[in-house]
Amino acid sequence: MSAHKTVADTRRWALATLVAAALAAPAAWAQTPAEIQAALDAAHAKYKDIQEGKNADYIPALAKVDSKIYGIALVTTDGKVYTAGDVKSEVSIQSISKVFTMAKVIEEQGPEAIEKTIGVDATGMRFNSIVAVEFAQKALGGPEINPLVNPGAITATSMVRGSSRDEIWKSILGFYGEFAGRSLGVDQDVFKSESDTNQRNQAIGYLMYAYGFIKAEPLRATDVYTEQCSVAVNAKDLATMAGTLANAGKNPVTGKQVMKSANVPEVLAVMATAGLYDDSGKWLYHTGLPAKSGVGGGIIAVSPGKFGIAVISPPLDDAGNSVRAQKAIADVSNALGGNPYAPRH
Ligand code: DON
Numbered sequence: 001m002s003a004h005k006t007v008a009d010t011r012r013w014a015l016a017t018l019v020a021a022a023l024a025a026p027a028a029w030a031q032t033p034a035e036i037q038a039a040l041d042a043a044h045a046k047y048k049d050i051q052e053g054k055n056a057d058y059i060p061a062l063a064k065v066d067s068k069i070y071g072i073a074l075v076t077t078d079g080k081v082y083t084a085g086d087v088k089s090e091v092s093i094q095s096i097s098k099v100f101t102m103a104k105v106i107e108e109q110g111p112e113a114i115e116k117t118i119g120v121d122a123t124g125m126r127f128n129s130i131v132a133v134e135f136a137q138k139a140l141g142g143p144e145i146n147p148l149v150n151p152g153a154i155t156a157t158s159m160v161r162g163s164s165r166d167e168i169w170k171s172i173l174g175f176y177g178e179f180a181g182r183s184l185g186v187d188q189d190v191f192k193s194e195s196d197t198n199q200r201n202q203a204i205g206y207l208m209y210a211y212g213f214i215k216a217e218p219l220r221a222t223d224v225y226t227e228q229c230s231v232a233v234n235a236k237d238l239a240t241m242a243g244t245l246a247n248a249g250k251n252p253v254t255g256k257q258v259m260k261s262a263n264v265p266e267v268l269a270v271m272a273t274a275g276l277y278d279d280s281g282k283w284l285y286h287t288g289l290p291a292k293s294g295v296g297g298g299i300i301a302v303s304p305g306k307f308g309i310a311v312i313s314p315p316l317d318d319a320g321n322s323v324r325a326q327k328a329i330a331d332v333s334n335a336l337g338g339n340p341y342a343p344r345h
Pocket of ligand 1: 093094095096127128150194201226229293294295296319320321
């Protein structure tokens with residue numbers, strides 16, 4: 001074999017290897033900053049004036065929140081932040097907190113703890129359904145709900161480790177802050193308003209205690225859960241939290257590994273199956289994105305390896321999900337190729 005032929009062969013081999021690697025590896029996310037910003041601006045403009053939905057009012061303080069707050073933020077896995085509209089106003093995080101408390105329990109005790117104690121199946125019922133607990137217990141024979149509905153979420157909160165209420169609370173709030181990339185605080189008006197009116201959640205806490213899923217102090221668990229739901233966040237905080245999940249548990253803005261990358265898939269799986277409650281299937285059908293809503297008006301969604309996105313807009317639909325947030329996230333993600341199930345081009 002001549003030297004010349006050897007060099008040519010080597011080049012051909014190197015090229016073939018490169019092509020094979022390019023085909024095997026996930027396609028790089030090729031959106032330019034201008035395209036990303038344009039997608040956010042378009043979704044903001046398109047839904048700014050729609051009048052559908054209404055603020056949650058079963059927690060009196062939520063009825064008083066300005067329905068016009070409307071902000072979109074997207075954080076890419078390389079730490080770039082894009083925003084449109086009002087990303088300064090804060091709302092209470094509400095049920096979006098359930099994702100991060102689930103993540104905390106998984107970090108402390110492993111994914112089996114959630115699966116065995118609570119379950120990881122969609123209930124197909126409303127987020128505060130008691131029938132769902134009874135059905136799982138009587139017809140399915142055990143913990144067949146999930147940590148994103150109130151009974152499972154209050155149970156998850158009861159599982160967070162700590163020797164006092166104060167220690168447990170600081171550990172939860174500190175964990176959320178690492179996802180957001182700043183220390184977060186509580187909206188005291190919302191906390192008081194929900195504490196004054198959360199008898200149903202107290203009953204749910206007691207029911208989970210009666211069935212042995214909560215081991216002790218169900219009212220304390222419900223109280224800590226209520227406080228975690230009252231944490232104040234803006235759209236950028238939520239998008240950074242979602243971006244951390246998109247980036248395998250490493251906050252893409254601060255660079256801190258907030259949770260183990262190995263534990264992220266389980267968190268995303270429960271978000272995909274139950275994040276928008278009884279509308280989770282419909283949501284996944286249209287976007288493919290693991291997501292989570294809160295009755296404060298926020299929704300987060302995660303495009304793994306690409307971006308986290310969040311929208312805040314308080315008016316909700318009948319399932320308890322923000323109307324504008326669902327529309328805006330679906331538009332932005334579909335414009336940017338965020339659906340992880342979509343074929344690569
Ligand atoms: O427990 C509750 O009812 C509220 N703190 C949270 C509910 C919620 O956000 C449901 N989400 N869409």
